[in-house]
Amino acid sequence: MHNFPQLQRLFLAYLEQNQFQSKPHNLYAPVNYIMELGGKRARPVLLLLGYQLFDDHVARALPAAYAIELFHNFSLVHDDIMDEAPLRRGRPAVHERYGTNAGILSGDVMLIYVYQFLLQVDRPDLLPELLQTFNQTAIGVCEGQQYDVDFEQRNDVTIPEYLHMIELKTAILLAAALKIGGMIGGANAEQAQHLYEFGRNIGLAFQVQDDLLDTFGDPEKFGKKVGGDIAQNKKTLLFLQAQAVANEHQRAELDQLFFGTGVGEAQKIARVTELFVECGVKESAAVLQRQYQATAFEHLAAVGVGQERKAPLIELAELLLGRES
Amino acid sequence: MHNFPQLQRLFLAYLEQNQFQSKPHNLYAPVNYIMELGGKRARPVLLLLGYQLFDDHVARALPAAYAIELFHNFSLVHDDIMDEAPLRRGRPAVHERYGTNAGILSGDVMLIYVYQFLLQVDRPDLLPELLQTFNQTAIGVCEGQQYDVDFEQRNDVTIPEYLHMIELKTAILLAAALKIGGMIGGANAEQAQHLYEFGRNIGLAFQVQDDLLDTFGDPEKFGKKVGGDIAQNKKTLLFLQAQAVANEHQRAELDQLFFGTGVGEAQKIARVTELFVECGVKESAAVLQRQYQATAFEHLAAVGVGQERKAPLIELAELLLGRES
Structure with a gap:
């Protein structure tokens, strides 16, 4: 059995062996660039951990782990173009470095x-089911990105719609990684589904936590600028929850701060954060986050393999969800 | 057995049944738009014709035919963004109508x-081989597009490099359509490979003919503006052949006309066309086109099914290659 850092190293070695050496150079250089930019490699490692619940020969799951990481990075490359994001992991985004067409x-x-x-x-026997699982997920990720884009133009996004969007855009890829890993390792259909639900709920908890940290995180520990979502008028869960419970005056002020003009950025962040506190969204988001987390661990418990097999997976989930705890 | 128009109708009915109705609307509306823009549907019909060489139940090959048409249209949507092409089949390109991000x-x-x-x-038994064939083709199409982009910046493109580019960008998708259709219909490996080579050579012949018609076509019959490639300084086969055989004066004039300034478009087209004639490229390209065509039909003959089974396929190939003959 391997722990998280060991699986990370195993994956990175496979990544290095599978660099794209083919021609044309201008097509494959951006692929190598983004694949080597780093990151925690959470998705491929989750896949390997899903496999490891059932079998020790994790190397067997490396091609699928690589496929998941490749898909994740593909979506980053295209999303960064759509979002006009100049940076990715502190380095120039692919389209900034190589051009949009590349x-x-x-x-x-x-x-x-x-x-x-x-x-x-x-596992040729598994190929149809594996592709079905992957395709449904990949389609969902595209749909999630489209909802995210659509929501920017809408002023009537509901909380369930928002949760569905983050589920598609983020959570289901973690879910699919775990499920696919489990399937290759030998999980039965029920176990594979519990792994999927574990990953989906971990993903939702992670994303709610991300919204919380963006506003209430410790600037020392949070990687990005605290208040960035507010500065960019993002309709995050906190904003939608605040809108839902605010009284008339609070709602008017929130709308003015978000959609009006004339307030400096620092003042805007400070006042919106206060309004969020007044509306109790820090607590209500944290409650939601804990509920997703609890549901996740119920599904993991239901997978029904020994506790010692689950230990590295629990460790990674806590790492993902415990950045400030 | 069905002929080309019958298979076209069968495919169009399947296309209509498989419209994308899912949400989000903004994601799927562009898909329906491009899929319904029309065209000859040559690729899916070639796939059905490949199937029909071996079996009459062509409906069985419709999902694969649809997949090939979907892939072709996907590549058109992304290529039109990269090429900044405003029109597709006389209508606004997807990115013009729905935006680049869409x-x-x-x-x-x-x-x-x-x-x-x-x-x-x-045919679950065929899935791995079918995906291998498709993936290699799809990767090749991307590589062909990259070479096409790269060649715009290069002044030392060779004729073999150009032929390899059009092979990847155009010919191999026709080849794969025929091969996949044949495989699903029951072709053995050797027959499938002959079908692939038939399609590849038909595709190359078609593309060489397209270069020829762009300069020497009958304006009444040619869909696009005659001389368009010259106006856009495209390094087509004709240009590369002319460069290869031109004497010093001709080469200097050709370079001046292509890369210099100060000549009006009509005059430029007229003079470059004359230089092409002087260099004999009309004949040498036509020879190459006929060679590809002859090779194609040798491979079709080697497939070894009855002549009457092949009749509709030969009819379509002649339609594709006989637009002016």
Whole structure:
């Protein structure tokens, strides 16, 4: 059995062995660039951890782990173009470094290679089910990105709609990683589904926590600028919850701060944060976060393998969810 | 057995049944728009014709035919963004009508649905081989597009490099359509490979003919503006052949006309066309076109099914290659 850092190293070695060496150079250089930018590699490691619940030969799951990481990075490359994001992990985004066209085309070829790596999984009996699971997830991720884009133009987004969006955009890829890992390792259909639900709920908890930390995080520990979501008028869970419970005066002030003009950024962040506190959203979001987390661990318990097999997975989940706890 | 128009109708009925009705609307509306823009539907019909060489129940090959058409349209959507092409089949390109971001994201979801439709092919035994064939082709199409982009910046493109680019960008998708259709219909490996080579050579012949018609076509019959490639300084086969055989004076004039300034478009087209004639490229390109065509039909002959089974396929190939003959 391997722990999180060991699986990370195993994955990174596989990543290095599978660098894209083919021609044309201008197509594959951006792929190598984004794949080597780093990150926690949470998705592929979750997949390996899902496998490891059932079997020790984790190397067997490496092609699928690689496919998941490739898909995640493909979506980052295309999302960064759509969001006009200049930076990714502190370095120039692909489209900034290589141009938008290179970002589009290199992203496309990454998505095709996802399927090449899924094909390399040495379980041909599982291929149809594995592709079904992956395709549904990949389609969902695109739909989530579209909802995110749509929500920017809408002023009537509901909390369930928002939760559905983050579920699609973030949570289901973690869910699919765990489920696919489990399937390859030998999980039965019920176990695979519990793993999916574990991952989905961990993902939702993680995303709610991300919204919370963006406003209430410790600036020393939070990687990004605290208050960034407010500065960008993002309709996060906190904003939607505040809108839902605010009285008339609070709602008018919130709308004015978000959609009006004339308030400096620092003052805006400070006052919106106060309004969030007044509306009790810090607590209500934290409650939701804990509920997702509890549901997640109920599903993990229901997978029904020994506790010692689950230990590294629990460790990673707590790492993802405990950045400030 | 069905002929080309019958298979076209069969495919169009399937297309209509499989409109994208899911939400979010802004993700799927562009998909329906591009899929309904029309065209000859040559690729899916070639796939059905490949199937029909071996079996009469062509409906069985419809999901794969749809997948190929979806992939082709995905590549059009993304290529039109990269090429900044405002029009597609005389209508606004997807990114012109729905915006660049919609073009990127809707293209992405199309590519994922390609695999959903390939999964629907009711030959699970064939799935790994079918996906291998498709993936290699799709990767090649991306590589071809990258070479096309790269060649715009280069002044030392060779004729073999150019032919390899059009092979990847155009010919191999026709090849894969025929091969996949044949495989689903029951072709053995050797027959499938001959079908692939038939399609690849037909595609190359078609593309060489397209270069020829762009300069020497009958304006009445040619869909696009005659001389368009010259006006846009495209390094087509004709240009590369002319460069290769031109004497010093001709080469200097050709370079001046292509890369210099000060000549009006009509005059430029007229003079470059004359230089092409002087260099004999009309004949040398036509020879190459006929060679590809002859090779194609040798491979079709080697497939070894009855002549009457092949009749509709030969009819379509002649339609594709005989627009002016």
